[in-house]
Amino acid sequence: MRILLLNPNTSRAMTAKIADAARGVAGPDVVIDAVCPATGAPAIESHVDEIAAAAAVVELIVADRDGVDPADAYVIACFGDPGLDAARELVEVPVIGIAEAAMHLAAVSGRHFGVVTTLSRTLGRARDLVARYGMDRACASLAATGIPVLDLEDTGSVAVETIARYSADAAASGADVIVLGCAGMADLCAELTARVGVPVVDGVAAAVGMASGMVRMGLGTSKRDEYATPPVREPVRAGSGFAVTVGPERWEAAFAGGSGASVAPGVGGAAFVGGPGASVVPGVGGAAFAGDPGATVHAPGPPAASGCDVPRGGSGRRRDSSPGGALPGVPTDVDDGYIRETQGA
Numbered sequence: 540m541r542i543l544l545l546n547p548n549t550s551r552a553m554t555a556k557i558a559d560a561a562r563g564v565a566g567p568d569v570v571i572d573a574v575c576p577a578t579g580a581p582a583i584e585s586h587v588d589e590i591a592a593a594a595a596v597v598e599l600i601v602a603d604r605d606g607v608d609p610a611d612a613y614v615i616a617c618f619g620d621p622g623l624d625a626a627r628e629l630v631e632v633p634v635i636g637i638a639e640a641a642m643h644l645a646a647v648s649g650r651h652f653g654v655v656t657t658l659s660r661t662l663g664r665a666r667d668l669v670a671r672y673g674m675d676r677a678c679a680s681l682a683a684t685g686i687p688v689l690d691l692e693d694t695g696s697v698a699v700e701t702i703a704r705y706s707a708d709a710a711a712s713g714a715d716v717i718v719l720g721c722a723g724m725a726d727l728c729a730e731l732t733a734r735v736g737v738p739v740v741d742g743v744a745a746a747v748g749m750a751s752g753m754v755r756m757g758l759g760t761s762k763r764d765e766y767a768t769p770p771v772r773e774p775v776r777a778g779s780g781f782a783v784t785v786g787p788e789r790w791e792a793a794f795a796g797g798s799g800a801s802v803a804p805g806v807g808g809a810a811f812v813g814g815p816g817a818s819v820v821p822g823v824g825g826a827a828f829a830g831d832p833g834a835t836v837h838a839p840g841p842p843a844a845s846g847c848d849v850p851r852g853g854s855g856r857r858r859d860s861s862p863g864g865a866l867p868g869v870p871t872d873v874d875d876g877y878i879r880e881t882q883g884a
Contacts, residue, residue: 540566540754542747543610544573545599546722547592547617549581552692553723557616557743560725564744569751572610574599582688583617584658593622600626600634612750616722616743618656619664627766633753634760637742638665641718642674644745648738649715651679655705656720657691659683665720679714691723702727706735716740 544561546554558573565571576595580588596615603610612633615623620636627634645652652674654665662681669678682705686698702724706717717739719727725743732739753759760766 540568540611540751541570541572541608542612542614542750542754543599543603544571544614544616544743544747545596546573546575547580547595547615547621548583548588548688549575549577549579550689550692551575553689554616556692557722557725560741560743561614561747565747566751569747571747573616574603583619583621584661584688586664589619589621589664592617592619593625596622597625597629600629604630611754614743614746614750616746618720618722618742619661620668624766627760628769631759631762633750633758635746635750635753637722637746638668638720639672640746640749641740641742642669642672642677644749645716645718645738645740646674646677648740651677651714652716652718652740653680653682653706653709653712653714654678654718654720655682655684655702655709657684657686657688657723659685661720680709680712681720682709688721688723691721699727699730703731703734706731706739710735710737718742 542561542565544554544557546557554573554575558571561571561573576599579595580591583589583592600613603613609630610632612635613626613630615621615626615634615636617636618638618641620638623634623636623639642652654669656662656665662683665681669675669681684701684705686701690698702719709717714737716737717731717735719725719731719739719741722743725741728739728741728744762768
């Protein structure tokens with residue numbers, strides 16, 4: 540059995556720690572691989588970060604699903620469970636979010652649980668998930684420690700002390716079980732259980748246990764209605780004239796432009812699927828993609844922007860053609876080489 544852990548942020552140190560925690564609870568016949576995107580949000584601490592995280596989850600699952608050895612189950616290792624519904628549309632095997640798994644197991648382990656998480660700005664999302672998973676009666680408290688996600692890459696004594704204090708407060712307020720609200724806390728369960736005196740649930744371990752159990756049961760994701768495979772639609776064709784512009788001295792993309800689709804002077808960008816004569820004009824850095832005969836890039840100008848290298852069989856890299864961020868409709872960078880670096884025995 541192979542389970543793929545998806546860390547939606549770009550931290551390789553945290554991805555390695557998550558993988559170690561998962562392997563500690565996986566059975567001897569379970570191979571745990573862990574991946575993270577090469578570009579995107581370094582930490583998931585806002586709604587904007589969550590959008591990037593959801594896109595990364597989709598890209599990573601598609602790359603693995605279309606590879607030579609697709610996983611038997613997927614675990615989204617972020618407490619916001621970003622992209623969970625979209626991920627379930629893509630595959631028939633189990634897809635588990637760590638918040639979902641942790642809350643369900645905590646409700647079995649005790650009557651009431653308390654969530655101890657990172658920044659206070661993430662509490663709204665945690666409350667939303669409590670309601671979504673039907674845990675309003677079981678959840679006794681939600682507390683934010685104020686510890687940024689990336690401070691958990693190497694959990695020092697200050698972070699442990701802070702998390703332990705909030706966990707003890709939750710237990711004193713009536714929580715029979717503590718749920719750790721960040722995948723970066725995955726290595727703290729044993730120590731916190733001993734110190735606080737109540738069970739402490741890590742979502743990564745909970746999700747791996749749930750995913751492996753579902754695989755053994757032959758239980759996958761239902762393809763009826765909501766989680767059915769997404770409809771396949773015709774791509775936008777040349778001649779539609781749809782364009783996206785972000786203003787002078789910024790990057791612009793003309794998508795599926797009609798005849799003569801172009802990027803104006805002083806703007807860096809790309810003309811995608813241009814009709815006859817699609818071009819990037821003088822003074823512009825960019826590229827004309829898949830243009831009909833006559834598509835050109837005119838000199839002089841800055842170097843052309845890189846295109847999108849589509850991986851074959853789930854391997855290779857996908858590169859973003861915009862500087863410093865994902866362009867709508869263009870895959871985020873997926874570094875499948877990291878799968879090999881973190882592959883289990």
